[in-house]
Amino acid sequence: MQKILTIARREYQAMVATKAFIVGMAMMPILMLGGMIIPKLLRGIEKAEDRRIAVIDRTGQLFLPLKMAAEQRNLMLKADVPAKPDEKSSEPSSADGKEADAKPKMSSDDREEREARKAMGMEEIHRYVLEQIPAEGFDDEKRLELSEQIKDRKLYAFIEIPAEVLTAPAPDLTQLDKLTPDSLKLPEISYVAEDAALADAKRWAETSLNQMIRAQRLSSSVSPVELPKVMMELERRATVRGGGLYYRDADGKIVSKEKPNELAVIFLPMGIMMLMFMIIMMSAQPMLESVLEEKTLRISEVLLGSANAQQLMTGKLLGNVGGSITVFALYAAGGLAFANYQGYGESIPYSIIPWFIIYQVLAVLMFSSIFMAIAACVSQLREAQSLLLPIWMVMMLPLMVWFNAVREPNSTLATTLSFFPPSTPLMMTLRLATGATIPVWQILLSIVILLAGTAIGVTAAARIYRIGILWQGKPPKLNELIGWLVKNPN
Amino acid sequence: MTNHAVRLEGVTKTFGSHTAVRDLDLAIPEGSIYGFIGPNGSGKTTTIRMILRIFFPDRGRIEVLGQAEGKCADDRVGYLPEERGLYRRMKVRDLLQYYARLKGFRDCDSEITWWLKRLGAEDWSSRKIESLSKGMSQKVQFVASVIARPQLLILDEPFSGLDPVNLELLREAIQEVRSRGTTIIFSTHEMDVAERMCERVFMIHNGNKVLDGTVAEIQRRYPADEVRIRFAEGEKAPQFISGVEAIETRGPFLHMKLKSGEHADDVLKHLATTTRMEHFELLRPSLHNIFIRIAGPVAAPSESKTAAV
Numbered sequence: 159m160q161k162i163l164t165i166a167r168r169e170y171q172a173m174v175a176t177k178a179f180i181v182g183m184a185m186m187p188i189l190m191l192g193g194m195i196i197p198k199l200l201r202g203i204e205k206a207e208d209r210r211i212a213v214i215d216r217t218g219q220l221f222l223p224l225k226m227a228a229e230q231r232n233l234m235l236k237a238d239v240p241a242k243p244d245e246k247s248s249e250p251s252s253a254d255g256k257e258a259d260a261k262p263k264m265s266s267d268d269r270e271e272r273e274a275r276k277a278m279g280m281e282e283i284h285r286y287v288l289e290q291i292p293a294e295g296f297d298d299e300k301r302l303e304l305s306e307q308i309k310d311r312k313l314y315a316f317i318e319i320p321a322e323v324l325t326a327p328a329p330d331l332t333q334l335d336k337l338t339p340d341s342l343k344l345p346e347i348s349y350v351a352e353d354a355a356l357a358d359a360k361r362w363a364e365t366s367l368n369q370m371i372r373a374q375r376l377s378s379s380v381s382p383v384e385l386p387k388v389m390m391e392l393e394r395r396a397t398v399r400g401g402g403l404y405y406r407d408a409d410g411k412i413v414s415k416e417k418p419n420e421l422a423v424i425f426l427p428m429g430i431m432m433l434m435f436m437i438i439m440m441s442a443q444p445m446l447e448s449v450l451e452e453k454t455l456r457i458s459e460v461l462l463g464s465a466n467a468q469q470l471m472t473g474k475l476l477g478n479v480g481g482s483i484t485v486f487a488l489y490a491a492g493g494l495a496f497a498n499y500q501g502y503g504e505s506i507p508y509s510i511i512p513w514f515i516i517y518q519v520l521a522v523l524m525f526s527s528i529f530m531a532i533a534a535c536v537s538q539l540r541e542a543q544s545l546l547l548p549i550w551m552v553m554m555l556p557l558m559v560w561f562n563a564v565r566e567p568n569s570t571l572a573t574t575l576s577f578f579p580p581s582t583p584l585m586m587t588l589r590l591a592t593g594a595t596i597p598v599w600q601i602l603l604s605i606v607i608l609l610a611g612t613a614i615g616v617t618a619a620a621r622i623y624r625i626g627i628l629w630q631g632k633p634p635k636l637n638e639l640i641g642w643l644v645k646n647p648n
Numbered sequence: 649m650t651n652h653a654v655r656l657e658g659v660t661k662t663f664g665s666h667t668a669v670r671d672l673d674l675a676i677p678e679g680s681i682y683g684f685i686g687p688n689g690s691g692k693t694t695t696i697r698m699i700l701r702i703f704f705p706d707r708g709r710i711e712v713l714g715q716a717e718g719k720c721a722d723d724r725v726g727y728l729p730e731e732r733g734l735y736r737r738m739k740v741r742d743l744l745q746y747y748a749r750l751k752g753f754r755d756c757d758s759e760i761t762w763w764l765k766r767l768g769a770e771d772w773s774s775r776k777i778e779s780l781s782k783g784m785s786q787k788v789q790f791v792a793s794v795i796a797r798p799q800l801l802i803l804d805e806p807f808s809g810l811d812p813v814n815l816e817l818l819r820e821a822i823q824e825v826r827s828r829g830t831t832i833i834f835s836t837h838e839m840d841v842a843e844r845m846c847e848r849v850f851m852i853h854n855g856n857k858v859l860d861g862t863v864a865e866i867q868r869r870y871p872a873d874e875v876r877i878r879f880a881e882g883e884k885a886p887q888f889i890s891g892v893e894a895i896e897t898r899g900p901f902l903h904m905k906l907k908s909g910e911h912a913d914d915v916l917k918h919l920a921t922t923t924r925m926e927h928f929e930l931l932r933p934s935l936h937n938i939f940i941r942i943a944g945p946v947a948a949p950s951e952s953k954t955a956a957v
Contacts, residue, residue, distance in 0.1 A: 176737075460727060460792070462702045463725065
C-alpha cells in the first residue's frame with residue numbers, strides 16, 4: 159500500500175505540479191473571459207458602416223416604404239445599447255436599469271433572439287442605405303455590373319423585386335382542390351450579395367418586404383380605414399412562454415419552477431459536459447505520455463524492480479484520479495464564480511455535483527487505464543494516435559448529439575447513450591445538467607453499468623499494460639493482444 | 649556451508665515458442681561479485697528479470713535473499729538497468745528520493761547527499777535529469793540503484809558510456825558497496841570488464857548455461873593454447889614449428905596458437921635450441937576466447953568497445 163501511495167504521489171505531482179499545468183489553469187479563466195469579452199471588443203473595434211443596397215423595384219410601390227423602414231432601423235441602431243444578458247439578473251445595477259428603460263421596446267421573442275445572436279457574436283451593427291435603380295432595361299449586363307461593384311466593395315447587395323409580388327392574383331379559395339403549395343406562394347424576390355445565404359440584411363429585407371407586400375395586397379380588398387387595424391391584427395402575436403413543472407413547495411403551496419433562462423438551459427449543460435470532457439482529456443493524455451516515457455526510457459524496468467505491475471498501475475491511476483479531482487475543483491470553483499458573475503448563478507444545478515464527481519472518477523479510471531494500455535503497446539506517440547482514434551470517436555459520441563439531448567434529455571437516443579459505458583459519463587452529466595427529471599433508476603443503472611465497464615476496462619488494460627511495458631519493438635498484432643488479454647500474465 | 653544470495657534450480661522460461669532460459673541452475677554466494685556474460689538475446693536479461701520477479705519462471709524455483717515466494721521484487725534488491733531508466737523532467741534529488749521510497753527507505757536524505765558527494769555530483773541535486781550528460785545520468789542511475797542500501801545489487805552494463813575517469817570512480821564505488829557485504833550481479837557483454845571485476849562468472853548462450861565458476865577455475869579448465877614470443881634482434885622467426893597451428897605478428901611480438909593437445913614446453917624446447925629469444929610467455933585464454941570456443945565466432949560479442957578496467 160505504501161508503494162502504491164508513493165507512486166500515486168509522484169504521478170499526482172507530475173500531473174499537477176508542472177509549469178504547463180499551472181499556466182494552463184491560469185489561462186483558463188482568461189480564455190473563458192476572453193471568449194465573452196473578445197467578441198464585444200471586436201464589435202467595438204468594428205465600426206458601424208453604411209451598407210449600400212441597390213433596389214430594383216418593378217412594382218414601383220415598395221421602394222419608398224422599404225427605404226423608410228431602413229432609415230428607421232438605422233435610427234434604432236443608434237439608440238440601442240447593449241442589453242443585460244438576463245433580465246432577471248439577481249444583481250440589478252441602477253445604471254443598467256435606466257438604460258434598459260430607455261431602449262426601444264422589444265417583444266420577449268425578439269429580445270431572446272437578439273440575446274442568442276449576441277451570445278454568438280452575430281449581431282448586425284451596420285446601417286443599410288437603400289438606393290433605387292431604374293427597373294427599366296435592368297438586364298444581365300446590369301446584374302454583372304452591380305456584381306462587380308459588390309466585389310469592389312462599392313455596393314453591399316442588390317435586391318430585385320418582381321412586379322408580380324403585388325399583381326399575382328390571389329388563390330381561388332372556391333376551388334380548394336386546385337390549390338397547390340406553389341400556387342399559394344408569391345413570386346421570389348432576388349437578393350444578391352457575397353454572403354447571400356447568411357446575411358442579416360437578407361433576413362431584414364425579407365421580413366420588411368413581406369409586411370409591405372401584405373399591406374399593399376390587402377389594400378385592394380380592405381377599405382383604407384380598416385387597413386391599419388387589419389395590419390395591426392396581423393402583426394399581433396401571442397408569445398408561447400416555456401415554464402417549469404408545478405410542484406408543492408415546503409409551505410404546501412403549488413408553485414411552478416421559475417421560467418429558466420433559455421440560454422442557460424442550452425449552454426450550461428453543454429458547458430458542464432465540456433468540463434467533464436476536458437477533465438477526462440487532461441487526465442488521460444498525461445497518462446499516455448507518462449507510460450510512454452517510462453517505457454521508452456526503460457523506467458518501467460526500474461519501477462518493476464520495486465513494485466509489481468498491479469501496484470504500479472494502481473498507484474498511477476490513483477494519482478491520476480487525484481489530479482483530475484484537483485482539476486475539477488479548480489475549474490468548478492472558477493466556473494461557478496464566472497457563472498455567478500455572468501448572472502447564471504441561479505441556473506446552476508448544484509445537486510449534480512456529487513453525481514458529476516462519481517461519473518468523473520469512473521470515467522477517468524476507464525479512459526486513463528485504456529490510454530495506459532495503449533501507451534504500453536507502442537513505442538512512439540505517433541503509433542498511439544491511430545489506436546486512440548476509435549477511442550476518441552466513441553468517447554465523443556455525446557458531443558455530437560448534445561443539442562438533441564439538451565432539448566430532449568429523456569429521448570431514446572439520450573437514454574441509450576447513457577447506458578453505453580464509454581459515453582455514460584458525458585451523456586448522464588449532460589442530461590442531469592438540463593434539470594429535467596431523470597428517473598433515479600436510470601442514474602443508478604448507469605452507474606452500475608459504468609462501474610462494470612470501468613472494471614472490465616481496467617482489468618483488460620492491466621493485462622495489456624503489464625506485458626506491454628516490457629515489450630520492445632513493433633507494436634503487438636491484434637491476435638497477440640488478445641493473447642495477452644486471455645493469457646495468464648506469468 | 650556457503651550462504652547464497654540467489655539460487656536458481658531448474659528454471660525454464662518460454663515466450664510463445666521461444667525458450668529464453670532452459671533448465672538453469674545457478675547459485676550466487678553472498679558477498680560475491682558475479683558476472684553474467686553473454687551476447688544480447690542470450691537469456692541474460694530474462695534471468696535478471698526473473699531474479700527481480702518481473703517475470704516468473706514456467707518451471708523451477710528461484711530463491712532471492714532467502715525468499716522463494718513473492719509477487720514483487722524484494723526491497724533489498726537494487727537494480728541498474730542497461731540504459732537510462734530516469735524520468736527526464738524530475739530533479740536529481742526528487743528522483744532519488746522517489747526510488748528510495750519505492751524501496752521503503754524513507755529517511756534517505758543524508759544517504760543521497762553522501763552518495764552524490766562520493767561521486768562528485770553534489771552540485772546536481774536540484775538539476776533536472778534532462779540537463780545532465782550521459783555520464784552524469786549514468787552516475788545518478790547508479791546512486792538510484794544503491795540508495796536503498798540493497799543486499800543484492802544487479803548492475804546491467806554499468807560502465808557503458810563512461811569516460812576512463814568516471815569509470816574508475818564508479819568501479820571504486822562498486823567495490824565499496826561490495827565491501828559493505830552487498831552481493832553484486834554484474835551483467836555485461838564485455839568480457840574484459842567481467843574478467844577484471846568479477847570473482848565468478850556465469851555464461852549463458854541460447855538460454856543454456858555454458859560456463860559457471862571462478863575466472864581462474866574456468867581458465868584452468870580451458871588450458872593455455874597460445875604463446876607470446878619476442879626474438880632477439882637480428883633473429884628470424886622459423887617458418888614452421890611442429891605443434892603450432894597459426895603464427896601472427898602483433899607489434900614486436902609473435903603470437904603462436906598451439907594445436908589441440910600440444911604443450912608449450914615442446915615449442916619452448918624447439919625454439920631455445922634454434923633461436924635466441926628475449927621473451928617467452930604462456931597466455932591464458934581470455935573469457936572472450938573461451939566464449940568464442942564455446943559459442944562459435946558468430947555468437948561472440950564484439951570486443952572492440954572493451955574498456956580498460
